[in-house]
Amino acid sequence: MRPDYDPRDDPPWAMQLVVRAEKLDPPSHEAVCEAAATAVVELLTDPRAADPEGEWREAVREWEARRIRKVARRARGVRWPEVQALPGVTVDVNGAEVRAxxxxxxxxxxxxxxxxxxxxxxxxxxxxxxxxxxPPYAAIALNPDITITTGKAAAQCGHAAQLLLRQAAQPDIEAWLSGDVRVHLTRDIPWRECVRHATVAVRDGGFTEVPPGTMTAIAWIVR
Incomplete structure (x- = not known):
């Protein structure tokens, strides 16, 4: 049994994220991370998930009662339109399309x-x-001392955006949501300075790519 086993995780739930990554014109790493974070927040604030009688409300509640998990996958060609029929939200950020x-x-x-x-x-x-x-927008920074794939990074940015939505000060959240849920993956601020700014931090469960407890991403709202 894993040392960090939590009985609430039985059975494990996850939010699936699908990134459109065509061979001839793939999006950038940064755009995918920003789109993934935006898609997560757009789904969680969609009336179908946020309203008490929303058709997605119970599924979101059940998932958030567990350790938050997201799985990022890639689709190209006919695979991308195939998944659009499934319940979710698609966003396009700087040429990167992601569906949560x-x-x-x-x-x-x-x-x-x-x-x-x-x-x-x-x-x-x-x-x-x-x-x-x-402004207003959500600033997200990835830990520069670890090496992770774009898929992993997209999931971590989604985690950070979700924590920000649930834990930031209410006036900051309201300002962010009223400003089209903009997200910026920052690369020009030193990590230690980012940590000082951060409202939330993501510590990974250790299921893929990094050891359990690794700080992968942090986020804060800029107004």
Missing amino acids: FVPAPVAEVPPQIAKLQVAGLDLAPDEDPKPPPE
Whole structure:
């Protein structure tokens, strides 16, 4: 048994994230991370998930009662339109398309998603990094002392955005949501300075790529 085993995780649930990554024109690493974070928040604040009578509300509640898990997969060609019919929210950020799906038990992933590749999504960084958007926006920083794939990074950014939505000060959350849920993956601020700014920090469960407890991402809202 894992030392960090939690009985609430039986059965394990996860939110699936699918990244559109065409061979000829793949998105950048940064854009995918920002789109993943945005998609997570857009789903969690969608009336179908946020309203007491929303059709996704119970699934989200059940998932958030456990350790938060997200699984990032890639789709290209006909696989991308195939998954659009499944319950979820798709966003396009700086040319990166990501769809977040309603959480479900990992043993019950729909076949259209289950057949998509999980490992190996590693995209090139943006050759022309985008400047921060106009406030308000969520700033997310990834730990520069660890090496993770784009897929893993996208999931960690999704975690950070979710924690920010649930734990930041209410006035900051309201300002962020009223500003089109903008997200910026910062690369030009030293990590230690980012940590001082951070409202939330993600510590990984250790299921893939990094040891349990590794701080992978941090986030705060800029107003």
